[in-house]
Every structure is written in structure tokens, then in C-alpha cells.
Amino acid sequence: MDNKAKLLREANFGLGLLKILLAAFLMIIPAIFLWTQFNKEWPKEKEIKPRVYTPKVNLSVAPSINRLSRDPNKEQLFYGQELIRNTAYYIGFNGTKKQITNGLNCQNCHLDAGQKPWGNNYLGVASSYPQIRKRSNKMTDVYGRINGCLSRSLNGQTLDSTDTEMKAMAAYINWLGQDIPKGYKAKGAKVYPIEFLDRAASPENGKRVYETKCMVCHQQNGEGILSENKRSYTYPPLWGKHSYNDGAGLYRLSKFAGYAKMNMPFGVTHENPQLSDEEAWDLAAYVNSMPRPEKDKSNDWPNLADKPIDHPFGPYADPFSEEQHKYGPYKPIKEWYENQNIR
Ligand code: HEC
Ligand code: HEC
Numbered sequence: 001m002d003n004k005a006k007l008l009r010e011a012n013f014g015l016g017l018l019k020i021l022l023a024a025f026l027m028i029i030p031a032i033f034l035w036t037q038f039n040k041e042w043p044k045e046k047e048i049k050p051r052v053y054t055p056k057v058n059l060s061v062a063p064s065i066n067r068l069s070r071d072p073n074k075e076q077l078f079y080g081q082e083l084i085r086n087t088a089y090y091i092g093f094n095g096t097k098k099q100i101t102n103g104l105n106c107q108n109c110h111l112d113a114g115q116k117p118w119g120n121n122y123l124g125v126a127s128s129y130p131q132i133r134k135r136s137n138k139m140t141d142v143y144g145r146i147n148g149c150l151s152r153s154l155n156g157q158t159l160d161s162t163d164t165e166m167k168a169m170a171a172y173i174n175w176l177g178q179d180i181p182k183g184y185k186a187k188g189a190k191v192y193p194i195e196f197l198d199r200a201a202s203p204e205n206g207k208r209v210y211e212t213k214c215m216v217c218h219q220q221n222g223e224g225i226l227s228e229n230k231r232s233y234t235y236p237p238l239w240g241k242h243s244y245n246d247g248a249g250l251y252r253l254s255k256f257a258g259y260a261k262m263n264m265p266f267g268v269t270h271e272n273p274q275l276s277d278e279e280a281w282d283l284a285a286y287v288n289s290m291p292r293p294e295k296d297k298s299n300d301w302p303n304l305a306d307k308p309i310d311h312p313f314g315p316y317a318d319p320f321s322e323e324q325h326k327y328g329p330y331k332p333i334k335e336w337y338e339n340q341n342i343r
Pocket of ligand 2: 109112238260264
């Protein structure tokens with residue numbers, strides 16, 4: 001009897017021990033799992049945020065046309081949009097309202113009426129103007145910025161902020177940016193910031209690419225094709241007397257290359273670009289080595305250290321030549337400024 005009880009007690013004890021071991025074992029699995037999770041290296045915050053300049057993620061989109069039709073100010077807004085699309089018809093060299101510009105349309109460079117992602121769109125204007133622009137060192141509102149393009153990209157005359165056409169264009173441009181909170185940047189607005197090459201851009205290579213990929217529309221002489229009504233262009237000029245002048249944004253190689261990469265040949269989008277970065281830079285070098293109207297730039301960039309690296313007119317705060325500032329290589333210039341700590 002005694003022996004039996006003893007055996008039973010021992011068996012019970014063994015069973016208890018087994019249960020404890022089993023329970024401990026079962027707890028080890030989730031414990032190990034949790035331990036690995038807590039000790040895992042999570043990507044740093046910076047890495048998981050969508051990068052502003054990645055062409056494919058979360059680009060800002062323009063408000064819908066339905067909202068435009070419902071707007072109490074729709075007449076002025078539609079007129080503004082029409083002016084952006086068919087600028088030359090109204091205010092070109094043969095314009096029906098006034099004759100003050102070279103025949104380009106705003107839309108030639110601000111595609112889809114200023115709405116196309118990475119098509120130099122206007123979505124960031126309302127949230128970022130008025131602003132002090134470094135080119136003039138002056139407070140600039142949306143009218144002033146439009147006048148910048150009128151006098152440079154359209155090589156023409158400026159308009160007063162009380163002018164009917166000016167008011168309509170500004171109203172439409174501001175309307176496009178209504179969803180971007182003040183002080184924020186729109187994603188995919190303006191020109192795509194293309195990366196610098198390691199070498200200088202080559203006009204000779206650019207000429208070859210131009211002949212195969214651009215010439216059919218923009219023509220061998222670069223002067224485009226005038227439309228039948230002789231007021232505007234079916235294919236706009238890239239150089240010559242009706243093109244943008246040498247004080248315009250596209251005269252900087254980075255702007256031309258970034259624009260062309262995402263939008264040309266006509267029909268490509270940021271989702272299916274056709275030009276390599278090298279082709280885009282070389283095209284920029286070729287087109288911007290051809291003749292075009294000149295602008296008085298003596299008051300531009302009053303603070304020399306603010307001049308963009310690819311601004312092709314001296315004097316500079318750095319020791320590099322105009323030639324290198326125009327065609328590159330830009331990386332040594334960039335590094336020079338980083339070492340000086342003056343920007
Ligand atoms: C030949 C090309 C060209 C034409 C034509 C042109 N622009 Fe521009 N525009 C540019 C470039 C380049 C920029 C600078 C984009 C950048 O900095 O990335 C610009 C910038 C602007 C901006 C500021 C955008 C921003 O978010 O800061 C406004 C506003 C503007 N243009 C209005 C107009 C209007 C209105 C017209 C027609 C009257 C016009 N542009 C015609 C090339 C052009
Ligand atoms: C199929 C015809 C076509 C081809 C090919 C083409 N473009 Fe264009 N390009 C256009 C049209 C049309 C516009 C004006 C877009 C608009 O108004 O919506 C334009 C506008 C431009 C502009 C801005 C306006 C100006 O006159 O300064 C530049 C710069 C430009 N193209 C460069 C190029 C380059 C570089 C290539 C070659 C890679 C090229 N294009 C190939 C049709 C073409």
C-alpha cells in the first residue's frame with residue numbers, strides 16, 4: 001500500500017513537471033517571436049517616407065473639371081484656362097486682344113493647361129506665392145511670376161495686375177492650387193529636377209538625338225510649324241526669333257533636360273519617359289547652343305552666391321568658367337559651394 005502511494009505520488013510529480021515543461025516550451029515560441037520583432041531594425045523614418053522627387057508616388061492632382069463648372073467664378077476661370085492653352089491666339093504677335101508675345105502658348109511648357117504631373121504644372125503656385133525670389137531678390141506675387149514668363153519664356157511685354165487677361169490667368173492658376181495647404185509644396189509640380197551627369201553635356205551628341213527624336217515636329221531649323229491661322233504654332237519653335245529668350249527658365253540646361261525627359265517626344269509622361277538622362281542633357285546642350293533672343297539680365301541674381309549652378313552668365317561667387325556653368329560638369333561646382341559654406 002505504502003509503495004503504491006509512493007509510486008502514485010512520483011508519477012503525479014513527473015506529470016506535473018512535464019506540464020510545466022510543456023507550458024514553458026509553449027511560451028518560449030511567442031517569446032522568441034516577440035523578441036525578434038522588438039529587436040528588428042526598422043527602416044528609419046526618412047527611408048519609409050515617399051520621396052518628394054520620385055516620379056511615381058503620390059503626385060498632386062489638379063481639381064476636377066466638375067469643380068470648375070460649379071465654381072461661382074467659373075467664367076473667369078474658364079477664360080483663364082483658355083488663355084493658358086491658346087495664349088498666342090489672344091496675346092501673341094497676331095493676337096486678337098493685344099500683340100505682346102512671341103507666339104508661344106503657356107501650355108507649350110505648362111502641359112495640359114498647367115495640370116500635368118511633372119509637366120511643369122501650376123499646382124504649387126497658390127501655396128508658395130507671394131515669395132521672395134532669389135533671381136530678383138524681391139517679393140513676387142503670382143502676377144509678378146506670370147510677368148516673369150511673359151517677358152522671358154514668351155519674350156514679350158508684361159501685363160498690369162488689373163488687366164483682364166492677367167487677372168483671368170492668375171485666377172485660374174490659383175484655383176488649380178486650392179487643395180495644397182499654404183506653405184506646402186505640391187508633388188510633381190514645376191520641372192522635374194533631373195540629376196547631374198558626371199560629364200559635361202554635349203551639343204554634338206544632342207544634335208544627333210535631335211535629328212532622330214525631335215526634328216519631325218520641331219523642324220530642322222528648330223523654328224517649329226506655324227498653324228494655319230498664322231497666329232500660333234502647331235509645333236512650337238525651340239530656337240530662333242520666336243523662341244524663349246536667354247533669360248528664360250528653359251535656357252538653363254537642368255530645366256530643359258528635366259522638362260524634356262518627362263514630356264518629350266510629345267505624348268510621353270513621367271510614367272513612360274523615353275529619353276535617358278544623358279540624351280535629355282545633350283539635347284538641352286544642343287538646343288541652348290542655337291541662336292535666340294537676348295534679355296537684359298544685368299539685374300538678375302543680385303546675390304552672386306544665389307546663382308543656380310547651371311546659370312550660364314557670370315560673374316560668379318566661384319572660380320568656374322561660364323562654359324562650365326552652362327554645360328557642366330556641375331558636380332565640382334556643387335562641391336565647391338558645399339565646402340565654402342556660403343549658401
Ligand atoms: C518656354 C517655356 C515656357 C512658357 C511658354 C511659359 N513658361 Fe512659365 N515657366 C517655365 C519654366 C521653365 C518655369 C520654372 C519651373 C521650375 O522652376 O521648375 C516656369 C514657371 C512658371 C510659374 C511659377 C511656377 C511655380 O510653381 O513656381 C508660373 C506661375 C508660370 N510659369 C506662368 C506662366 C504663364 C502664365 C505662361 C504664359 C503666359 C507661361 N508661364 C509660359 C517655362 C515656360
Ligand atoms: C510628335 C511631335 C513632337 C516631337 C517628336 C517632339 N515634340 Fe516637343 N513639342 C511638341 C508639341 C506639340 C509641343 C507643345 C505642347 C503643348 O502645347 O501641349 C512641344 C513642346 C516642346 C517644348 C516646349 C516649348 C518650346 O517651344 O520651347 C520643348 C522644349 C520641346 N518640345 C522639346 C522637344 C525635344 C527635345 C524633343 C525630342 C526629344 C521633342 N520636343 C520632340 C511636339 C513634339
